[in-house]
Amino acid sequence: MTIALVGSxxxxxxxxxxxxxxxxxxxxxxxxxxxxxSGHIGxxxxxxxxxxxxxxxxVVTEPPEAKLPGIGHALLDSDPVxxxxxxxxxxxxxxxxxxxxxMTPVALELALFLARRRRTVFFLKRSVKTAGTDQERLYxxxxxxxVVFVDYDQVQIAETxxxxxxxxxxxESQSLEIGPCSLIVAETIxxxxxxxxxxxxxxxxxxxxxxxxxxxYLYPVMTSRRGVYAIDTLRACCEPEYLEEAIAAVIxxxxxxxxxxxxxxxxxxxxxxxAFCYTCYRACPHAALTPNQAEAxxxxxxxxxxxxxxxxxxxPANALQLTLExxxxxxxxxxxxFCCENSGDTAISRLQEDLAHEGLxxxxxxxxxxxxxxxxxxxxxxxxxxxxxxxxxxxxxCQHFDGNRRACAQTERAVSMLEAAGLExxxxxxxxxxxxxxxxxxxxxxxxxx
Amino acid sequence: MAVLIVGGGLAGCSTAFELVSxxxxxxxxxxxxxxxxxxxxxxxxxxxxxxxxxxCLVGDLWNQVESHPQIQLRTETELLDVMGAPGSFxxxxxxxxxxxxxxxISHIVVASGFVESSRAAVGAVEYSHQAPxxxxxxxxxxxxxxxxxxxxxxxxxPKSVAFLQCFGSRSLRDxxxxxxxxxxxxxxxxxRVLKHYYPDTRVVFLHMExxxxxxxxxxxxxxxxxxxxxxxxxxxxxxxxPHTVLYERSVDSTIVEESFDMVxxxxxxYPNPDGERLAEVCxxxxxxxxxxxxxxxxxxxxxxxxxxxxGPKRIEEVVAEAxxxxxxxxGGVR
Numbered sequence: 001m002t003i004a005l006v007g008s009x010x011x012x013x014x015x016x017x018x019x020x021x022x023x024x025x026x027x028x029x030x031x032x033x034x035x036x037x038s039g040h041i042g043x044x045x046x047x048x049x050x051x052x053x054x055x056x057x058x059v060v061t062e063p064p065e066a067k068l069p070g071i072g073h074a075l076l077d078s079d080p081v082x083x084x085x086x087x088x089x090x091x092x093x094x095x096x097x098x099x100x101x102x103m104t105p106v107a108l109e110l111a112l113f114l115a116r117r118r119r120t121v122f123f124l125k126r127s128v129k130t131a132g133t134d135q136e137r138l139y140x141x142x143x144x145x146x147v148v149f150v151d152y153d154q155v156q157i158a159e160t161x162x163x164x165x166x167x168x169x170x171x172e173s174q175s176l177e178i179g180p181c182s183l184i185v186a187e188t189i190x191x192x193x194x195x196x197x198x199x200x201x202x203x204x205x206x207x208x209x210x211x212x213x214x215x216x217y218l219y220p221v222m223t224s225r226r227g228v229y230a231i232d233t234l235r236a237c238c239e240p241e242y243l244e245e246a247i248a249a250v251i252x253x254x255x256x257x258x259x260x261x262x263x264x265x266x267x268x269x270x271x272x273x274x275a276f277c278y279t280c281y282r283a284c285p286h287a288a289l290t291p292n293q294a295e296a297x298x299x300x301x302x303x304x305x306x307x308x309x310x311x312x313x314x315x316p317a318n319a320l321q322l323t324l325e326x327x328x329x330x331x332x333x334x335x336x337x338f339c340c341e342n343s344g345d346t347a348i349s350r351l352q353e354d355l356a357h358e359g360l361x362x363x364x365x366x367x368x369x370x371x372x373x374x375x376x377x378x379x380x381x382x383x384x385x386x387x388x389x390x391x392x393x394x395x396x397x398c399q400h401f402d403g404n405r406r407a408c409a410q411t412e413r414a415v416s417m418l419e420a421a422g423l424e425x426x427x428x429x430x431x432x433x434x435x436x437x438x439x440x441x442x443x444x445x446x447x448x449x450x
Numbered sequence: 451m452a453v454l455i456v457g458g459g460l461a462g463c464s465t466a467f468e469l470v471s472x473x474x475x476x477x478x479x480x481x482x483x484x485x486x487x488x489x490x491x492x493x494x495x496x497x498x499x500x501x502x503x504x505x506c507l508v509g510d511l512w513n514q515v516e517s518h519p520q521i522q523l524r525t526e527t528e529l530l531d532v533m534g535a536p537g538s539f540x541x542x543x544x545x546x547x548x549x550x551x552x553x554x555i556s557h558i559v560v561a562s563g564f565v566e567s568s569r570a571a572v573g574a575v576e577y578s579h580q581a582p583x584x585x586x587x588x589x590x591x592x593x594x595x596x597x598x599x600x601x602x603x604x605x606x607x608p609k610s611v612a613f614l615q616c617f618g619s620r621s622l623r624d625x626x627x628x629x630x631x632x633x634x635x636x637x638x639x640x641x642r643v644l645k646h647y648y649p650d651t652r653v654v655f656l657h658m659e660x661x662x663x664x665x666x667x668x669x670x671x672x673x674x675x676x677x678x679x680x681x682x683x684x685x686x687x688x689x690x691x692p693h694t695v696l697y698e699r700s701v702d703s704t705i706v707e708e709s710f711d712m713v714x715x716x717x718x719x720y721p722n723p724d725g726e727r728l729a730e731v732c733x734x735x736x737x738x739x740x741x742x743x744x745x746x747x748x749x750x751x752x753x754x755x756x757x758x759x760x761g762p763k764r765i766e767e768v769v770a771e772a773x774x775x776x777x778x779x780x781g782g783v784r
Contacts, residue, residue: 098669101662127660127669131631131762137738140627151681151700172701189665208666245774252777 001258003250004046004055006197007031007062011233011243015061018247027053031062031197038424041227042258045424057254058201060223060230064210065192069096069185087181088120090167094127095155097188102238104129107186108138115145122178123149124169150176157183189234201228202419221246226306227257265307265322267300273319274298280311280320287417290379301383301421335448336363336385337441338377340370340407342399344391346435351442360449369400370407378414378428387448389429391441397434404432451556452477452522453779454541456529456728459487460508461757461768462561463515468776470520477522477552478515479529479543481724486512487563489765491588493595495639497646502664503639504765524550528724532558532731536752557752557779558732560742561772562724564758566717567618567626581689583608583712587633590640590714597647607648608711612695613637614684615657618718628739630718631762635663637716641677654678654710656697682706687713719762737761748778 002025005012016026029048036047037058046053091107093099099107111121123142128149130139143149152169160166160179167178191198191209198205204212204224211223211230220242221229229250236243267288274297280289281298288305289298300320312320339345345366355362363385367373370392381388390411392404411430418425431444453469455462458480466476478485490512495503515521527545532555534540539555566588585593593602601607615633618626634657641653655677660669673679681700688694692709699706721740728734729742732753737743741761748754754775757768 098662098665098667100665129662130659131629131661136628174701210665248774248777249770252774256777 001025001042001056001254002027002054003254004029004044004053004058006034006046006058006060006201007193007233009061009063009233011231011236012061014243015059015231015247019251022251024251027055029053031060031193034197034200036424036426037201038427041254044227056227056258057250058228059221059250060194060197060201060211060228061233062193062197063233064194065190066187066234067190069188088122088178089114089182089184090122090124090178090180092155092167092183092185093123093125095185095188098126099129099186100189100235101129101131102235102242103186105135105138106238107184108135108142110184111147112138112142112145115142115147121147122167122176122180123147124152124155124167125149126151126153152176194230201225203228203230221249222253227254229253265309265324266302266305267307267309267311268321268323269298269300270319270321271295271297273317275317275319277316279314279316283314284311285420287421291376292380293374293376299380299383301379334361334363334385335387335389335445336365336381337389337391337445338365338367338370338373338381338407340392340403341366341368343393343397343434343437344431344441347391347433347438347441350438351445354442355445358446360445362445369398369403371400371403373407373410375410375414375417378411379417382427387427387429389431389444389448391431391433391444394432394434408432451475451554452552453557453559454479454529454539454552454555455559455561456732457487457561457563457757457759458482458485458515458523458525459561459563459757460489460511460765461563461759461772462487462559463511464769464772465559465561465756465776466515466521467511467518468773469779470518472776472780474780475520475522477541477555478524479527479541480523480525481528483525485515485523485525488566488588491595492591493593493597495594495636495643497642501639501642503636504769507766507769529728529731536750539752557748557754559754559756559775559779560728560732560734560759561756562722562728562742562759564719564762565722567720581691581693583691583693584687584689585712585714587636587640587714587716591636594640594643597643602644602647608651610652610654610692610710611641611644611712611714612693612708612710613641613653613655613657613714613716614687614695615655615716616659616718617684617715618720626718626720626739628762629659629661631661632764633716633718634661635764637714638663638668638672638677640714641672642675645675645677649676652678654680654708656680656682656684656695658683719758722759725759748775754779 003019005015005026005028008028008030012028019026029046033049034046037044039045042056044055044058046055091111093107111123115121130136150169151171153171155169158166165180165183167180169176194211195209198211202225206212221231223230231246276296281291288301289311290301292299307322309322312322339348348364373390378388390407392407398404408430411428414428415425418427429444429448433440452475455466455476455478458478462478463485466478469476489508492505494505495501524545527543529541530544531542532539537556539558541552541555543550615637644651644653682697684695684697686696692711693713694707694709695713696705696707725742734742735745742755742759744753744755745751756772756775
């Protein structure tokens with residue numbers, strides 16, 4: 001199976017090696033080159049600037065952005081290690097933003113290193129975070145080595161007359177003035193590129209804008225989308241155990257999700273029982289049920305279905321149930337066009353030769369007017385076809401009043417349903433044309449197919 | 451062949467359920483009369499919205515474990531000895547006065563859990579005093595689990611509540627230098643729930659340090675909700691009501707005396723005393739903090755340690771560890 005690593009960080013090298021050891025092939029996609037992602041676990045299609053790439057599982061390795069907090073332009077004397085100096089070194093944590101847990105061991109090790117070189121080290125923090133493995137020992141050692149730990153409420157960094165940095169920290173009753181030779185400030189973490197990436201991959205974000213890893217079941221690597229994992233590579237640099245766990249989780253979980261007997265549930269519909277009442281259609285948060293007007297039944301759509309069972313619980317006719325069996329895949333690589341007989345129909349008839357010459361096959365459905373095109377028909381067509389195009393008349397050219405505008409509204413609704421389902425919205429296209437614009441339709445078909 | 455699980459708390463039951471759903475047979479040995487351990491008594495800590503306490507991950511685990519045909523559940527039973535080599539252990543268990551031997555044990559999972567630093571363990575008179583309004587973290591959890599829409603409990607809401615954090619942790623006297631990790635998160639969430647039900651109640655945290663509960667400005671957001679934080683070390687509690695808390699305030703090194711209607715001891719997690727016996731039987735070692743630790747990779751020794759038997763962990767961490775262990779036992783990657 002192929003794993004797509006989205007984001008290029010040094011950690012990718014380790015990941016590639018580890019995944020290769022588990023017989024998993026990796027491809028790397030730069031996060032700024034990723035444009036669209038469609039498909040589902042086992043068959044993701046990543047649209048990049050270099051073309052389409054396929055992967056079974058996506059792992060986001062793009063780190064959140066780490067920024068140095070703004071501390072002005074105060075000069076610092078020298079680097080803390082090499083230069084023998086009587087002035088102290090200040091490590092400043094929780095400045096501007098509460099520092100992450102994983103930064104504490106790094107800072108503690110640095111403080112310990114400096115203290116053992118007989119430097120005076122001040123460790124300024126709001127609270128020490130030593131809950132991780134072995135961090136308590138580090139903390140004790142650092143204290144033993146003479147690092148001064150200071151809990152502050154407020155801290156200011158000013159500039160002295162000579163232009164050197166001056167740190168003053170206060171708590172409720174006392175204040176501490178330090179003129180350090182070096183000031184080491186913990187970085188603040190921002191979503192950075194992961195924000196845009198989360199939107200592109202349609203992952204839920206938490207209230208600070210990061211990829212929501214908190215509630216998404218068990219592992220910190222899981223996201224709200226099946227088959228997409230996120231490894232915080234910043235944290236992985238500081239915590240090797242986390243990286244190990246994350247890799248094991250991605251391998252273990254993706255293998256399980258892909259095998260048929262794992263907890264992959266799909267909704268199944270009993271056509272005999274279905275009353276076609278639209279209850280499930282309204283309830284489904286993933287737009288996984290679509291009406292089939294011809295047979296007057298709903299049809300579940302396995303690509304969008306998460307197996308949440310909301311529809312099952314709401315169906316008044318008990319026609320829906322969850323099943324472990326994956327229904328057969330329907331979509332193939334072709335396109336269906338709904339053509340208004342006043343415009344698109346004629347245009348496509350002029351194109352037949354060109355299309356045959358290029359080897360493009362399209363399935364054409366003629367409609368009397370664009371008004372016939374409904375959300376249901378569009379979604380129904382997506383079951384069999386990869387792309388669907390609605391080709392209707394230009395504005396003000398409808399011979400039946402405003403069928404073209406109705407088609408536009410229906411297409412927009414269908415596209416928004418695709419978006420809500422986490423599917424590729426570009427699978428439904430809308431074009432307005434007249435009989436004399438076959439080229440325009442030709443372009444549209446080529447774009448859809450290629 | 452079967453997997454032997456020692457301990458029927460969250461870690462043991464999660465591992466058992468994950469193992470049977472992968473087709474293994476499981477023998478689950480629990481020393482108490484029911485499974486569920488301490489988590490069974492925990493309550494949801496949602497205020498007006500979910501606060502991510504992780505309890506939802508437990509769900510209907512207990513019923514599923516109790517009713518599963520492939521899980522052989524033995525309550526009021528303890529593991530006495532293990533014989534044989536990895537892959538084919540024989541386990542001797544005792545139920546009441548009868549001994550039982552299970553042959554063909556492929557793997558042993560030790561999930562003996564933790565004990566809370568209860569009032570008795572500390573030995574101070576005030577902690578062992580059963581007074582209304584002096585409760586432990588676990589009792590607070592029970593209040594949360596029994597709450598109703600309008601109130602957390604019958605009767606008057608307290609005017610002031612003190613959370614005594616780091617109780618029993620970070621203490622040389624109690625041989626627990628470590629931080630118990632979970633108290634900050636459960637107590638702060640419980641404080642939010644208190645504030646949600648009784649907005650006029652004064653809530654004060656007396657703590658030695660604050661761990662990270664959630665990224666972002668978590669503690670600042672609690673302060674914005676009107677919860678007070680005082681960095682201090684409580685010296686003693688005089689039982690009331692109202693209860694008087696004497697604490698040493700670190701900022702000015704003075705002893706402060708304050709009265710509260712309710713005092714919550716956020717108990718730390720201590721190693722289960724059963725661990726010493728289990729370590730000998732299952733050939734395990736101890737971490738610096740006194741919790742159990744596997745000597746080597748569990749695929750070599752055939753023994754894994756899951757859950758708080760190996761150190762303080764949050765609910766979601768325990769569930770994740772159980773899942774990963776089950777995968778490892780079933781020949782997955784690890």
